[in-house]
Amino acid sequence: MTAIETTDLTKRYGEETALESLELTVDDGEVFGFLGPNGAGKTTTIDLLLDFIRPTAGSATVLGYDTHDETDAVRDRVGILPDGFDLWERSSGYRHLEFALESKNGTESPEALLERVGLDLKDAERPVGDYSKGMAQRLAMAMALVGDPDLLILDEPSSGLDPHGIRTFQEIIREEAADGTTVFFSSHILGQVAAVCDRVGILDDGELVTVDTIAGLRERSGVGSSLVVDVAGEPSTEGTALTEIDGVTEVTADDGRLRVTYADPAAKALAIHRLVESGPPIVDFETEEATLEDLFSAFTGVDGESVREQGAVADEPKASQKTVADGGVSADTDADEEEEEVVR
Numbered sequence: 001m002t003a004i005e006t007t008d009l010t011k012r013y014g015e016e017t018a019l020e021s022l023e024l025t026v027d028d029g030e031v032f033g034f035l036g037p038n039g040a041g042k043t044t045t046i047d048l049l050l051d052f053i054r055p056t057a058g059s060a061t062v063l064g065y066d067t068h069d070e071t072d073a074v075r076d077r078v079g080i081l082p083d084g085f086d087l088w089e090r091s092s093g094y095r096h097l098e099f100a101l102e103s104k105n106g107t108e109s110p111e112a113l114l115e116r117v118g119l120d121l122k123d124a125e126r127p128v129g130d131y132s133k134g135m136a137q138r139l140a141m142a143m144a145l146v147g148d149p150d151l152l153i154l155d156e157p158s159s160g161l162d163p164h165g166i167r168t169f170q171e172i173i174r175e176e177a178a179d180g181t182t183v184f185f186s187s188h189i190l191g192q193v194a195a196v197c198d199r200v201g202i203l204d205d206g207e208l209v210t211v212d213t214i215a216g217l218r219e220r221s222g223v224g225s226s227l228v229v230d231v232a233g234e235p236s237t238e239g240t241a242l243t244e245i246d247g248v249t250e251v252t253a254d255d256g257r258l259r260v261t262y263a264d265p266a267a268k269a270l271a272i273h274r275l276v277e278s279g280p281p282i283v284d285f286e287t288e289e290a291t292l293e294d295l296f297s298a299f300t301g302v303d304g305e306s307v308r309e310q311g312a313v314a315d316e317p318k319a320s321q322k323t324v325a326d327g328g329v330s331a332d333t334d335a336d337e338e339e340e341e342v343v344r
């Protein structure tokens with residue numbers, strides 16, 4: 001069974017296209033990262049999956065259920081950490097958890113959930129109106145975990161978290177995945193996505209630019225990492241045949257160093273081998289890995305022409321605009337309206 005499947009899923013607000021013909025499949029048990037810059041359409045997609053807003057065209061299933069016709073079945077089995085959720089300011093975090101447990105017939109103890117998300121029991125007894133952003137986020141995650149969901153949908157889960165909180169959430173995602181739960185989460189922070197995801201989808205301006213593993217993205221983007229070699233004497237590329245190595249994209253000699261840029265990591269060891277055999281004596285070397293930011297720029301064209309524009313990416317649906325969701329506890333939207341369907 002697929003955990004999420006969208007067909008031609010489209011959302012428009014008047015002239016504005018928030019999401020264009022999204023064709024996306026997330027497999028059962030996968031940890032899928034949904035990446036995109038601000039306004040790319042990530043929240044719109046999540047709101048459509050949860051039927052908080054209605055599509056202009058297309059359809060989607062979640063855990064095999066139609067998102068509109070079988071909304072209750074979907075929400076029953078899905079744990080949600082929405083982007084921008086509302087809490088009842090005067091109720092305690094503990095009371096929120098009790099409410100979520102009642103709504104979902106959850107059998108977990110509130111204390112165990114609090115411990116998982118790193119929320120102190122004393123803090124849980126305070127009204128949530130006094131919570132910091134990170135504390136509220138931890139509480140929302142605890143509520144999402146209630147009832148052992150088959151699918152976790154997390155919209156910008158690390159928003160407001162300190163580094164320790166980010167690590168805690170990553171551990172939770174890994175534990176849930178190990179337990180067979182599918183995790184779908186949106187983020188614009190590439191490193192966090194790379195740390196836990198099996199696959200990544202990049203959304204840009206309402207369109208799904210590509211879907212792949214991080215390794216696959218690296219390979220296809222052509223964004224190279226570099227081997228930078230200090231050599232004795234004047235560096236020269238002559239006689240080394242470095243450019244003939246499969247995966248090497250560029251070789252330059254400047255500032256007393258040789259720089260070998262490669263798209264395929266296997267090329268690195270071959271380049272060193274060849275230099276040892278026939279190049280100038282090596283004094284030192286280091287590698288400069290392409291960052292995820294480099295990859296992201298390559299696919300979204302942030303720094304100019306994108307891989308997509310160059311026609312290097314095969315699969316291309318589309319999508320984009322903005323919305324909100326519920327606090328993971330109530331949120332009923334039979335939103336048949338065209339615009340501004342939001343529940344918080």
Ligand SMILES: Nc1ncnc2c1ncn2[C@@H]1O[C@H](COP(=O)(O)OP(=O)(O)OP(=O)(O)O)[C@@H](O)[C@H]1O
Pocket residue numbers: 013016017018036037038039040041042043044045083188320321322323339340341
């Ligand atoms: N109710 C609405 N009315 C009009 N435009 C909307 C509405 N909701 C969203 N949009 C637009 O849809 C686009 C996608 O917004 P969305 O919130 O899905 O982006 P996002 O990828 O989640 O962004 P962010 O990372 O900033 O949360 C934006 O251009 C936004 O302005």
